[in-house]
Amino acid sequence: MCGISVFIAFQNHSLEAKYIELMNKQIRYRGPDDEGYYLIDTEDNDCILAGSDSIQYDSAISYSPYLHINQYHNKKIKLALGHRRLSIVDLSAYGHQPLSINNGNYWIAFNGEVYNFIELRKELENFGHTFSSQSDTEVILSAYKQWGADCLNKFNGMFAIIIYDKLNNQVFLARDRFGVKPLYYYIDENGIFFASEIKQFTKLASWNPHLNHQIAYDFLVYGLSDHSSETMFREVRQLRGGEATTIKLNKFFGQSDLKISRWYNLETRENFNTDYKEACKQFQEKFIDAVKLRLRADVKVGSCLSGGLDSSSIVSVMARLLAEHKSLSLLNTFSACSKHKEFDEKEYIDEVVKDSQANAFYCYPDLDKLFELNETITWHQDEPFGSSSIFAQWSVFELAKQQKTTVILDGQGADEQLAGYQGLYFQIYFNELLKSGQLIKYINELYNFKKLHNINISKTILKSILALFPPQIKQIVGKLLGKSIYTNNWLNDKFLLFSSTNPYLKNGLNNCNVKETLYSQIMYNNLSMLLHWEDRDSMAHSIESRVPFLDYRLVEFLFSLPSNYKINDGITKRILRDGLKGILPDKISTRMSKLGFATPEEIWVKQNSGLFKENLIYALESCPKIFNKSEVISLFEDIITNKRPFDFWLWRVISFGTWYNLFKVQL
Template identity: 45%
Template sequence: MCGIAGIFSRDPMSPASVQAMTSLLRHRGPDDEGYVLFGSRDKPLLVCSGADTLPQAIGDAGLPYAPRHRLDDCTGIPVSLALGHRRLAIVDLSAMGHQPMCTPDQRYWIVHNGEIYNHIELRRELEACGHRFFSHSDTEVILAAYAEWGPQCLSRFDGMWAFAIYDVVDQELFLARDRFGIKPLYYWVSPCGTFCFASEIKAFTAFPGWSASLDHQAAYDYLAWGLNDQAEATMFAKVKQLEAGHYMRLNKAGLARAQERLPTVGWYKLEGRPFSGSRADAAVAFREHFIDAVRLHLRADVPVGSCLSGGLDSSSIVCVMNRLLAEEPAGAMQQSFSACAEEGRYDERKWIAEVVRHTGVQSHLVFPMFDKLFFELPLLTWQQDEPFGSTSVYAQWMVFQLAARHHVKVMLDGQGADEMLAGYHAFFGARFASLLRAGKLRELWKEVRQTKSAHGYSELEASMQMANVLLPDVLRQPLRAITGRDSIKPSWLDFRVLEAETSDPGRRFGHDMRSVGSLSRAQLTHNNLQRLLHWEDRNSMAHSIESRVPFLDHRLVEFSLGLPDEFKLSDGVTKRVLRSGMSGFLPDAVRDRPDKMGFETPEEIWIRKKAPDTFRRKMRQAIQASAGIFSADGMRLLEDVVSGKRPFNFAPWRIINFAEWLEVFSVKVR
């Protein structure tokens, strides 16, 4: 797990900028540092070290990618391409894992962020093809796989990654991102035409000519709907992200068109694998897939810990991890890390305690406190790169901060399970709608009654959920306003300043959400998962921790997506196949709990009871700092939420954090 950055230019330029960019990514890789610089010749011009480069890596005669120069001594040398790397050492901790790395013939050079969990199996296959390796790292396996199979190698990888490979012979840069976008990769073309890429947007702020300006459409989608990371656009105009499951190829001829939209290729399309067995068969198959996914995600040369919210997903990971670790010769004790609250409604300590008693893991707890929230907010906003949707991100931040204090370098977390297994209550509306469309009225009535019994939903609420899924926008939007949901054109936004298409982003992107399966696909690819992975990556890497998400093993996701809807959600019970599959692994109390929380904060209590005046002050500041984007109705929105006239929602926080982001990154609104 690392931070990567690079520059590619038609005109020779100083490599000092790539050093400045990678310096802003040091938190992603404090263990090692490296650079490779290319001029006009057919071989690397210089392989360079930095202040944090492992001493053992420098000048190693046995490694073709060993640094032999100091970058500080080479900043006056003009180059056309430079690659920079910051390393968080997880697999092969030796100097042989140093990056940038190359193939033995020095044709292909790579900077890589992520993990290829099946690298051991791929290494054997590639050795049979004649490849030889210097290290035991997964990065070197990527290089050999690309040399052997080209871009088709991507479909062979099981893992998370964002990497750039430069082909010295063809003078072509290849950038690729994993299936679900677990690891980030951004690119931006500077005013002088230089193509820049990096793991985080903040790296671009160190490049000459950077000026932050607002992408109005992305801002609207966030402010009005709470959505980020739906496609290639970011909140920064002209900064794009390489989308999940895509790659890009760029040569010097392509650089001439770099100011235009650069073409990318979608190499992965999420498809479910049809399943024809019984529910019991599905539970067994799911359990086998899941255990194997966790087993692969435990591959590391450092201790592995876990996030534990007390919910079904993280508890499943902790319990399966515990069994797998017990099978190892050393029998390492697992450490878990949890966010808790003094307010009972938001506290999951009783569920965490159930899992701890069941497994004997070493548990660590942290209590996110409101008093520190706004003190930490500028740093948290800087680390996140873009504004975020609620203070739950702060709770997750504190969990990884706690893990870092206990010197844990890898953490497993449960992202992805809700999206693929219908864990959110939004799936009830999709389930009801699909039964209605199929004419299964008796089954629909039964489902509504059982959902009411399990979750307290009334028949009216069930009807409203179905309507929200099925009605056209002309009828749907007034309904959303009545129920206090996100509005298509909120009054607190001034659309004379915020120039954007006012529409439901889900429908704008053509997502079908009228069944459990179709909503699951939308949430996995656009609506929900991408922003959660964004927050997870920044929160973990801010504390130099690699976060792994075994539920997003592509084999497990494809299997789950191919299951009938009722195997995941029926009789008012969510994630049925996971609950059945984890029988005997999870404590029954946790396996059968109907509610869902996660790492949340008591934000509603903070706004309404604990510190309404603080939020009033922050809202006034936000309106003033927004350059006219927010109208005075922002104060009315907050007052209605504080008084209870309007159902609690996260719009006030989005307004406050957006204004904080404008200031932290000096973003121009117009």
């Protein structure tokens, strides 16, 4: 896990080298162990340079720096790869980046991990490749030399890759299948910049940020971000998960020459032809192997543990794998707990800890620290975030950092492929059954769901019938059902001009099809946002977060299954519960409730209304042309006096105002 800074000049343009170092320094926490640069100046000279954090190198290593970048600050360059290293695999100088092979004909700056690098290395050796290091980076670059862009299909991991191919005078860039690792770009009059985080661009002389009104509207009204290639900054975009581009240096004259294409598409067609029992067996095998691969590291590895199904599954499998190698004493777990019983999952956490014999560490996120750290977390996130649960996640990584743990496994991605959000997926499943005419199954599922979750049957049936009607009818009845609690008159009239179709629906959420909704959630909507938050929270503490549920083999397998393998008999994530029977504690596998890294936000708001109101007013006054201040305050007062139900919308306003002011954004 690392950080990257890249510049590619338009033809007949250049940049002073100092700006690449400034970009790299902005993300020192992403790679505190090492620093390096590969530059090509306007006279076509190669420069392999060190920075202030570079470690001592062996001159026998061909890509070892031989000068300090300070000596090149004013040098005009047309290509630059900058890198910050968090040492995870091969901690020696051979893991330094940018790394080169083939007498300097190929150079790479890479962020992430390719977990199957050991198997790929053996395959490449059969083709005649030799290796100097034990790192996955050298394997990636050799794979590119062997297979070109098709090498991406060989990789099982998370990555943002930049390769300078000198032989073909081009730069190849790619992001992993599901966008676990970030890759942003910004264009000015000199060329294009790529970076791991948006804040790196703030160090450029041309930086003058403006608000992307549509993305801001989607966040404030719908609570959604990272759902397109656009960002909250009008000038910054990102490669989406599964996208790549190749830039021909001698034909790169402007933005129109940037052609981004999709290298990965998730297959959603059901093609699993065996029974449920066999599916459970295959799920267990694939999941265990996904966790096993993600234990490969030369540093301490631990896991987040919320007490829910996803993180508990990871910890239980980790315990089994470590016990096989008599290394169970190395299993550390990190959890956020609460002093408010309804938000505390310690009962379930302790069950997993006892069963796995893990060394457990706990933290108790509190309100005072939330506001104390609000600006710091916002700075690291680069964009506003949706709820204070991001602070709870931050606290867990802070705890892991205190225990000197460098790699953490976490459960992101499970809900988006196993239909884990009960309120969303059960209703869609009911709608799907009714629309397809499976009336008996529909009635049985309603009965089981009511028995287990105590739902309002009449409202659920009404929603199922409503899902069969055109959008206009749905909107009218939705209001009658209380779905539209607020109008948007808390936003400035001019800002409302940017309103649009619900972005969830625009990105493929289908109220009558579970699989289509899962696809939209994993490829466009929910998952991208969660991965953004996780990447920033973990890397702020120099920790690599790994997500076994997003092993592409597991994802593709789960998408080959019918909906009733995931939702059945009133139970979500059915195949996970049954597939890990005997591994997961019964108390966890039969658990129906779900919290995750939740905070008692509603209690905090109502018991500390003065503090929240103070921060709310600060946010409103930071961007007066966006919010209708009097209406926001009125809604806030109604919430704390219980005249209106609580909504996370309040936090989004506070977070947005903090971000807008901190990054000095303009309308």
